[in-house]
Amino acid sequence: MILNRRSHIIWGCISIGFILQIIYLTFVGCSHTTPYYHPELSLENESDVSQNSVLLYRIVLIGDAGQPKPNEPVLDSLKKWCEKDPDKTTVVFLGDNMYPDGMTEDRQVEVEEKLVPQLDVITLADAHGIFIPGNHDWTNGKKEGYQAILAQQIYIDDKLSKEPKFLPKNGSPGPVSVDLPTDSPVFRLIVLDTQWWLQENLHSSESQNSVIIKLKELLKTDLPIIVVGHHPIESYGQHGGFFDWKDHLFPGRMYKKWIWIPMPILGSVLPLTRRYIVDYPQDINGKGYKELVKQLNHAFASAKQTPLLLYASGHDHSLQVLEGNTTDYLLISGLGSSEKASPVSHGDNTLFAHQHSGFMSIDFLADGRFLLRVIEPIGEKVVFHYWLK
Numbered sequence: 458m459i460l461n462r463r464s465h466i467i468w469g470c471i472s473i474g475f476i477l478q479i480i481y482l483t484f485v486g487c488s489h490t491t492p493y494y495h496p497e498l499s500l501e502n503e504s505d506v507s508q509n510s511v512l513l514y515r516i517v518l519i520g521d522a523g524q525p526k527p528n529e530p531v532l533d534s535l536k537k538w539c540e541k542d543p544d545k546t547t548v549v550f551l552g553d554n555m556y557p558d559g560m561t562e563d564r565q566v567e568v569e570e571k572l573v574p575q576l577d578v579i580t581l582a583d584a585h586g587i588f589i590p591g592n593h594d595w596t597n598g599k600k601e602g603y604q605a606i607l608a609q610q611i612y613i614d615d616k617l618s619k620e621p622k623f624l625p626k627n628g629s630p631g632p633v634s635v636d637l638p639t640d641s642p643v644f645r646l647i648v649l650d651t652q653w654w655l656q657e658n659l660h661s662s663e664s665q666n667s668v669i670i671k672l673k674e675l676l677k678t679d680l681p682i683i684v685v686g687h688h689p690i691e692s693y694g695q696h697g698g699f700f701d702w703k704d705h706l707f708p709g710r711m712y713k714k715w716i717w718i719p720m721p722i723l724g725s726v727l728p729l730t731r732r733y734i735v736d737y738p739q740d741i742n743g744k745g746y747k748e749l750v751k752q753l754n755h756a757f758a759s760a761k762q763t764p765l766l767l768y769a770s771g772h773d774h775s776l777q778v779l780e781g782n783t784t785d786y787l788l789i790s791g792l793g794s795s796e797k798a799s800p801v802s803h804g805d806n807t808l809f810a811h812q813h814s815g816f817m818s819i820d821f822l823a824d825g826r827f828l829l830r831v832i833e834p835i836g837e838k839v840v841f842h843y844w845l846k
Contacts, residue, residue, distance in 0.1 A: 520771020552591025
């Protein structure tokens, strides 16, 4: 009789758990596996636009490309895009150039598989490439990170011909500014190593305060500014706290895509713990990460002269275009490896979001306008364009 009562209690708790999880997942929602466009945008933003003005310069942004498939379609599309105007094109690889641990001594045998395909895009298209480090290039916080960064820097600097190549140098946090094109600049690129803020075992004498002071000085320009770093300061992806229903029912897939082991009820513990309880250093709610966001926003708020201030990053494996607060726009272009897609939602300031591989391009035109495009590897299809204001 007692056992029967206990059985009823257990099954009652399980049933309540199922009901509560179903209710919760209806609020969680699904990832944008089809493109999301802000409802106030016109339909013409969903395709390419013809523009008659002369191209002065183009910057292309692609992140987290460090685990390409053989004949990676994203890199193939990137190469074709760069070949349009190679002399007027700079590609910035936004970190995580080699998964999972960067170019450690044990992983250097993987360079031909993971890093060389990215370098080939630049050399074959004869464009200009800049590589910045991400958390995986720093071995995700392990003590080998500094040596892995130096090895990657040496390798990239040796393979590319056009300066600059790997930035910032020698494990420095930066910021480093590059005015492009060098003969008659139309915009300023500022490069940061944001993993420096989160990394242990650093070999650097800079302080956070000195980095921000230097950044503020570099923001004092009449040129449009694009600041690049690996980590976003706002995101509606996993690092920003969004986990869709699959993450709750199949939590193992957050770590290995092939782990389709259902864990109803208990499966929600992992994403909820990661979002609300554990100080996960690579998520925006992490203690050190929050300080990074606070300091960068403080610096960006000081920029008064520039006609355009934009911060671009990778890290979350999706494509997102957001209106900023202390910046005009926030771009997340973090899906240069087509097998590494992760869920993405949207907020009120989201102009575009898609859980899909691709990259972004910004044209600086002779008539003074700036054209943003999001390109996905289906015939180099432009799935979103926007005139930056």
